[in-house]
Amino acid sequence: MTLPLFAIYGASGYGREIMPLARAQLRQQGILSERLVFVDDATEARVVLGHPVLRYTEFMGTEASGRHVALAIADGSVRERLAGRCRSDGVEAWTIVAENVVMLDGIELGEGALLSPFAMLTSNIRIGRHFQANIYSYVAHDCVIGDFVTFAPGVCCNGNVVVEDHAYIGTGAIIRQGKPEKPLVIGRNAMVGMGAVVTRDVPSGVTVVGNPAKPLVK
Ligand code: UDP
Numbered sequence: 661m662t663l664p665l666f667a668i669y670g671a672s673g674y675g676r677e678i679m680p681l682a683r684a685q686l687r688q689q690g691i692l693s694e695r696l697v698f699v700d701d702a703t704e705a706r707v708v709l710g711h712p713v714l715r716y717t718e719f720m721g722t723e724a725s726g727r728h729v730a731l732a733i734a735d736g737s738v739r740e741r742l743a744g745r746c747r748s749d750g751v752e753a754w755t756i757v758a759e760n761v762v763m764l765d766g767i768e769l770g771e772g773a774l775l776s777p778f779a780m781l782t783s784n785i786r787i788g789r790h791f792q793a794n795i796y797s798y799v800a801h802d803c804v805i806g807d808f809v810t811f812a813p814g815v816c817c818n819g820n821v822v823v824e825d826h827a828y829i830g831t832g833a834i835i836r837q838g839k840p841e842k843p844l845v846i847g848r849n850a851m852v853g854m855g856a857v858v859t860r861d862v863p864s865g866v867t868v869v870g871n872p873a874k875p876l877v878k
Pocket of ligand 1: 669670671672673674675699700701702703732733734735738742
């Protein structure tokens with residue numbers, strides 16, 4: 661009997677954090693961890709955390725009744741490229757949610773999300789594809805999060821905030837609450853630096869740092 665195959669794409673830092681969560685999730689579903697591998701296009705390691713590391717072509721060449729991949733790479737543009745490749749090869753996006761994640765009401769979570777331990781999503785939240793919420797990050801009520809958005813550890817995203825596609829929010833950043841009639845907007849491809857306190861909209865493609873957060877002048 662052929663069984664499905666599950667993979668964590670990226671065997672580096674974040675991938676190694678996601679692997680134990682993936683293993684626990686499969687255990688809950690009664691699926692053996694022998695069907696769980698890493699996929700990585702560059703690392704020389706052949707085994708990481710007891711799991712084989714395959715090149716993508718090896719993964720595609722392994723017999724399986726279905727393939728499921730979690731993209732555990734912090735760079736959203738890399739995730740988008742890999743998601744496109746997986747989709748066109750019929751590989752399914754795999755969502756991984758740590759056991760202690762809190763999700764309240766009315767949450768729409770896009771495919772391929774990775775929610776690390778102690779992440780919290782409260783109420784009335786819409787989230788796009790391949791979102792990453794690293795440890796201790798939260799998304800509060802009435803937020804809209806785009807595709808390929810990345811929250812590093814400890815991000816505080818308060819209510820009525822819109823985070824557009826591909827934005828990257830650094831460790832410990834705090835995003836001020838917006839208003840129902842005028843949400844605070846973090847633009848597409850914007851980057852919020854570690855520990856920044858964002859009190860107003862961030863335009864697309866702009867990096868902000870500091871408290872209150874201001875555009876980075878190099
Ligand atoms: N990677 C890959 N294919 C790609 C891009 C990246 O396999 O097209 C792998 C890369 O070899 C590395 C991991 O993804 O092992 C990304 O790790 P990195 O340390 O850059 O970031 P993080 O783990 O923090 O996301």
